[in-house]
Amino acid sequence: MNEKLLIIDDNAAVRATLKLLLNDEFKEVTAIENPSMIATIPNSGSYDAILLDMNFDSGALDCRDGLFWLERLKSLPSPPAIVVITAFGDVEVAVKAMKLGAEDFITKPWDNERLIEKLNKAIAVNRRTRHDKEAARRAARLEEAESQRLGLTLDEVKMRHVRSVIDSCGGNLSAAAQQLGVNRQTLYNLLRK
Amino acid sequence: MNEKLLIIDDNAAVRATLKLLLNDEFKEVTAIENPSMIATIPNSGSYDAILLDMNFDSGALDCRDGLFWLERLKSLPSPPAIVVITAFGDVEVAVKAMKLGAEDFITKPWDNERLIEKLNKAIAVNRRTRHDKEAARRAARLEEAESQRLGLTLDEVKMRHVRSVIDSCGGNLSAAAQQLGVNRQTLYNLLRK
DNA sequence: GCAGGGTGTCGAAATATTAGACAAAAAGAA
DNA sequence: TTCTTTTTGTCTAATATTTCGACACCCTGC
Numbered sequence: 001m002n003e004k005l006l007i008i009d010d011n012a013a014v015r016a017t018l019k020l021l022l023n024d025e026f027k028e029v030t031a032i033e034n035p036s037m038i039a040t041i042p043n044s045g046s047y048d049a050i051l052l053d054m055n056f057d058s059g060a061l062d063c064r065d066g067l068f069w070l071e072r073l074k075s076l077p078s079p080p081a082i083v084v085i086t087a088f089g090d091v092e093v094a095v096k097a098m099k100l101g102a103e104d105f106i107t108k109p110w111d112n113e114r115l116i117e118k119l120n121k122a123i124a125v126n127r128r129t130r131h132d133k134e135a136a137r138r139a140a141r142l143e144e145a146e147s148q149r150l151g152l153t154l155d156e157v158k159m160r161h162v163r164s165v166i167d168s169c170g171g172n173l174s175a176a177a178q179q180l181g182v183n184r185q186t187l188y189n190l191l192r193k
Numbered sequence: 194m195n196e197k198l199l200i201i202d203d204n205a206a207v208r209a210t211l212k213l214l215l216n217d218e219f220k221e222v223t224a225i226e227n228p229s230m231i232a233t234i235p236n237s238g239s240y241d242a243i244l245l246d247m248n249f250d251s252g253a254l255d256c257r258d259g260l261f262w263l264e265r266l267k268s269l270p271s272p273p274a275i276v277v278i279t280a281f282g283d284v285e286v287a288v289k290a291m292k293l294g295a296e297d298f299i300t301k302p303w304d305n306e307r308l309i310e311k312l313n314k315a316i317a318v319n320r321r322t323r324h325d326k327e328a329a330r331r332a333a334r335l336e337e338a339e340s341q342r343l344g345l346t347l348d349e350v351k352m353r354h355v356r357s358v359i360d361s362c363g364g365n366l367s368a369a370a371q372q373l374g375v376n377r378q379t380l381y382n383l384l385r386k
Numbered sequence: 387g388c389a390g391g392g393t394g395t396c397g398a399a400a401t402a403t404t405a406g407a408c409a410a411a412a413a414g415a416a
Numbered sequence: 417t418t419c420t421t422t423t424t425g426t427c428t429a430a431t432a433t434t435t436c437g438a439c440a441c442c443c444t445g446c
Contacts, residue, residue, distance in 0.1 A: 094284045095298040098291035105288040132325065149354065150361045153374035157354040158347060168343050174423055181346035183404050188425080367392055376435050381394080 003048035003123055006038075006080070007031040008069075010053060018051065025116050035069040047080040049123045052102075054086035054093065063093045067100060074101040081126035083119055085110065162190055196241035196316055199231075199273070200224040201262075203246060211244065218309050228262040240273040242316050245295075247279035247286065260289055267294040274319030276312055278303065355383055 054066030103122030247259030296315030
């Protein structure tokens with residue numbers, strides 16, 4: 001109930017229906033006609049989910065446009081969950097959409113209740129996987145730090161630890177010394193040099 | 194050309210055809226009738242890819258068995274790439290399979306060349322994402338270690354660093370001492386206690 | 387064989403750490 | 417506020433560690 005949703009569908013009637021349905025389920029629901037309008041929306045990067053129709057331009061029914069936009073939307077940093085919706089979907093398009101990172105794929109006509117459920121699930125899944133990717137980046141950083149630590153002198157490592165423990169003790173040197181397992185005076189000596 | 198492939202299909206003719214086709218493309222190709230036979234294969238965890246048919250038991254055409262096995266195979270540590278193949282696939286099953294972690298979804302009849310291409314691509318993609326997930330796990334571990342380091346005694350931190358530097362020096366104590374910025378004898382003393 | 391580098395060990399001088407003590411400052415509780 | 421507890425800064429003397437130079441020994445490669 002606290003999520004922001006963006007609906008992208010070229011059919012005005014569908015947009016209106018979806019917005020009416022989903023307005024009660026999300027904190028904020030915006031509906032636009034074409035993905036290229038995203039740039040014109042203030043705060044466009046803050047959506048939790050996008051409900052993306054595959055068929056803009058009534059002529060192009062092969063979903064190429066939709067897949068193109070899906071890919072662009074998913075290549076942004078911290079992309080929102082994207083649920084694709086289409087009337088002309090076949091297995092191949094569905095698989096392509098999922099491979100491009102869509103969280104779900106729905107065919108029209110849709111079931112209201114399941115649509116809401118799928119949107120929420122998509123948001124949850126997206127949050128988890130996004131978290132995974134950030135974790136991967138963090139791992140790379142930590143590993144880098146770990147490997148750089150190898151080049152450090154014993155004194156440097158000592159002083160780093162001393163400083164972080166003092167920090168974690170809020171500057172209380174007595175407590176820090178105790179936690180470090182050294183005499184208080186030793187800690188003083190270490191800080192003096 | 195250096196990958197191990199497992200084919201799971203209940204149709205003996207399909208198994209034979211696939212094996213014939215793929216034998217030249219992979220280092221090792223095994224074909225079994227039922228996923229539950231995996232346990233009986235020596236070194237069953239070492240496959241790079243599995244080509245998984247969705248319909249065992251001719252009666253059950255709703256793919257539930259296939260999805261079940263897909264999920265089980267994908268929940269193993271370091272799972273192989275899995276390409277699902279089915280004659281009865283519809284959009285819903287395809288989306289479910291992709292959500293369960295399949296790398297691709299193919300419908301029979303298949304195109305030989307594209308099948309090989311998809312298998313190879315699946316292996317490559319799987320390797321990448323597996324790396325990401327392992328990185329996530331590593332990150333959790335490293336972060337845990339990082340936060341626990343605060344509780345360590347100065348001597349413990351010293352010894353950890355000493356040991357990892359000695360490790361990185363391949364056991365050469367002189368070099369390790371130099372890198373640690375301490376006298377060689379000091380390093381000996383540290384190791385003695 | 388032998389030169390070069392690593393290892394294990396020693397002694398003695400230089401340094402660092404420790405426990406204990408004390409006064410002053412700071413922080414908390416009544 | 418006053419009283420109490422804790423922390424700080426500093427000192428001394430005993431103890432422990434580190435350092436340096438040196439020596440014999442064992443490998444490894446030339």
